[in-house]
Amino acid sequence: MKAIVCRSLSSNASLRLEDLPEPPINPWSVRIRVRACGINFADSLITQGRYQVQPQIPFSPGFEVAGDILEIGEEVTRFTIGKRVIAITPYGGYAEQVVVPASFCVVMPESMPYEHGAAFPVVFGTSHIALYHRAKLCSGETLVVHGASGGVGLTAVTIGKKLGAKVIATASSQKKLAVARAHGADYFINTSRDSISPRIKEFTDGRGADVVYDPVGGELFNASLHSIAFEGRILVIGFAGGNIQQIPANYLLVKNIDVIGINWLAYAQRHPNIMSESLQILMKWYIEGTIKPNVSKIYPLELAVEALSQVLARKSIGKIVLKVAGE
Secondary structure: EEEEEEEOOOHHHHHHEEEEOOOOOOOOOOEEEEEEEEEHHHHHHOOOOOOOOOOOOOOOOOOEEEEEEEEEEEOOOOOOOOOEEEEOOOOOOOOEEEEEEHHEEEEOOOOOHHHHHHOOOOHHHHHHHHHHHHOOOOOOOEEEOOOOOOHHHHHHHHHHOOOEEEEEEEEEHHHHHHHHHHOOOEEEEEEEOOHHHHHHHOOOOOOEEEEEEEEEHHHHHHHHOOEEEEEEEEEOOOOOOOOOOOOOOOHHHHOEEEEEEEOOHHHHHHHHHHHHHHHHHHHHHHHHHHOOOOEEEEEEHHHHHHHHHHHHOOOOEEEEEEEOOOO
């Protein structure tokens, strides 16, 4: 099988397309013919040895795939060969085949194209568990979404509106803010020219935001600390801006602030029931037509490095997907 392989924990330019033997299957797993794989910022971290859970080299990156089941382990009863599924992969998605525990898979609706399936679980799953399960966002509250035109950012805007929040979107250009507007955001801050904290205060009549969704970090996180409401919650999703901030504890004390970390993939191992319940809710919303992945570009597997570079440069809007195998 063909796969994008990481053989040294250096730059993503070291990734290469190679022919590898098929991965072995165990009694509790399924073998999937990968049709499409989602690209995520964390793919670059795992190939540089900077991710929370690090596989041994050589390996293929890729945390989410959509495809067809080719083979099932002898202990698997939930699926049959040929079933279309979405799967969460600890790694290995940039390949023509992947083997994952059956518990990491959900059936993909017949109406969902593979590219939507591969763009769905990480971004929508992260935002849903972050906002609904961890922050407990309530109708009528104000939500700030940083990086609102990115893969996770757009889903946070959509789910925030679905939960009844007033959404303030931040992004680095008017073009990106226009995408957030199309997904339902109410107020807009251009981070390349606006002072963030005063604008958030302006949009909330001086009160501040109830919840901040932050996949960027750095100076945006610091601005959030200055513009969060009493008993506000800041969700730490990631550090796409490149700087991991230090949190002065006195800010947390003065306003009774919660800073909440979100490692969505950890739910697959520690609380799969929470992840499964969340994905079922999201699938229902997809079938109803109230949510939809924003796939901005599709690359073939052999151009995976170019696709990942677009995400790292923060040039992408919405989600970028690899098309791994044809129909």
